[in-house]
Amino acid sequence: MATDGALSAFVPGHVTVFFAPCRRDEPARTGSVGAGLTLDDGVSVAVEPADRTVVTLNGEPIEMEPVDRVLSNLGVPSHVSTTTSLALGAGFGVSGAVTLGAAVTANHVTGGLRSENALVRAAHEAEVQSDTGLGDVVAQARGGLPIRLKPGAPPHGALDGIPASARIEYVAFGGLSTSEVITGDTDELVSAGERALSDLRERPTLARLFELGRRFAREAGLFTPRVEEAVGAVQAAGGEATMAMLGETVVALGTGLTDAGYDAAACQTHPSGVRLNLP
């Protein structure tokens, strides 16, 4: 997985089910409220200090602005070698995973002078400043089924969780631009997301999360035809499914997509956040 001899971290994938963006002057106070699922299909991130930052994804060079930013802010330009089975830009939080994994691993390589909160904050700020994400990093630092109660990184943000774990299936039809949705007119999105959060807090269960995700996608006008069709097919087969924010991706509980006749990938929710691999 990792480059030979390089230190590495594993970061879970993260699917946001609903959200409301929240912009402030400071990047650490900017973020989103909402809820989602962390997945044990994630990203392995290996780091070796280098003259300048170069990122590879499954062996291919790739531009990842937030990774450049966070390693520059930490003062550790590096060769960042990442492997994942998750699609980029399809709502799995790959960008946040690489950014957070690079920060945690680079910190360790250079003597470990920052705390976990400081590293989460640095990665979150880099994502916000690059317009690549608003909530993945704090969720991927926590693991489980994160509820984002207050936006932003530590010490500003606040999280809770749904006390459950589950098998999750997913199908990615294609990408959607996070940056276009979260920088455009967001009034509808914000009110739909805040309503969903309030309703989830009344009854924080997995079934309710999926139900509120569908309502949010509909109210915010984010369903695409093939996502809506697949979600409907899973429900018709007696299952629970919703859309990943933001990708043309459907996630389902248990065997929901398979039962509806889709060729789906399967994983489990992930019990923990980012972790360094033991040497």
Place this chain on the structure above:
Amino acid sequence: MATDGALSAFVPGHVTVFFAPCRRDEPARTGSVGAGLTLDDGVSVAVEPADRTVVTLNGEPIEMEPVDRVLSNLGVPSHVSTTTSLALGAGFGVSGAVTLGAAVTANHVTGGLRSENALVRAAHEAEVQSDTGLGDVVAQARGGLPIRLKPGAPPHGALDGIPASARIEYVAFGGLSTSEVITGDTDELVSAGERALSDLRERPTLARLFELGRRFAREAGLFTPRVEEAVGAVQAAGGEATMAMLGETVVALGTGLTDAGYDAAACQTHPSGVRLNLP
């Protein structure tokens, strides 16, 4: 492990390395600051609703006041069947683990109407009201190497972490009463604990955690002769060791106790907090 057919949770062990108790009127605001290690040697907790709460530990009936309390507060009296290789009253947070595991599992059995934060809070309050612990529950809900920045349960407490993982060895010589130490005169303890926290935040590394633990134990007058001897022997052999708060227990990094000639148990730090076992 668990009773056949009962739902179960795993809760990591937790060793506090240093702490400062902090009492307020509300149990949810009462707690401790400090730092420690969660361990993958933990407690498996299975729950079946019953007419009244009965707790067994490795098959033997046992009185655990905070478990009675939390299940009474949640309205789910249960048969709680727990298994662990950890010694009770020796500084591994067994009482907090059973209380938190019972809360999370009982919630699931009854439809899962509470969030993770609400369950952590209920378990923390039960420990505080029973004088059995001030910081284990919030650490065991988080996992990793928790730093308790602000005392209390969500939403009052605040946590950070040391971004590391390690093999840990331990030897338990005997028990110390948590309740006697945390309800007695605590001025020395508080100032030593707060100083250690401040110094750890300057440099949040594993080696520093152990160094500050030794300083805290010495300043707070908590070392017993055989603990001090074992810690000294590990250091003389080139290792890192300190005392578990509160037990007559020594924890060491890596193979520290074995290298010093002790017959020690070994485990790893645990990446996550309490989790329900998948059915």
